[in-house]
Amino acid sequence: MSLAVDRYELGPIGTNSYVVRAADDARDAVVIDPGDGPRIEAELGHMGAACVAILITHGHWDHVLGVAQLARTTGAPVHMAAEERMLLEDILRWAPDFAQAEPSTVDVPLDGNETLDLAGITFETLRVPGHSPAHL
DSSP: OOOEEEEEEETTTTEEEEEEESSTTOSEEEEESOSOHHHHHHHHHHHTOEEEEEEOSOOOHHHHTTHHHHHHHHOOOEEEEGGGHHHHHTGGGTSOGGGOOOOOOOSEEEOSOOEEEETTEEEEOOOOOSSSTTOO
8 A cells, every 4th residue: 555645744843744644546545743723724625635633743733733624624533642632732821922822632542562554554552752742
């Protein structure tokens, strides 16, 4: 299988965000670290894809800025390290004012030892602390 991985530099500081599909013509997509919800939605529209899951690598504000809107408009569940969920759920406390952040909830808390089948792709989570305490 040849994955289709599209990378975008989004948000106020150019954070890497990804749209991953099982193939170039696949409709279902997983969005990783959506730094800008409207831009990701536009890119999904251009490729004829739909977000079926949101994966967050870690809870720093620039990686989660687009989560609330994307989850709300697509209905996609949010997957994130359980240990860092408060960074998303209480983002207004952490994000700089210019970021215009919006809190969201974590639907699938992760510990870094899961196998996830999303959009026809198998993801294995691995905890790699360093950049953040529960980085996946």
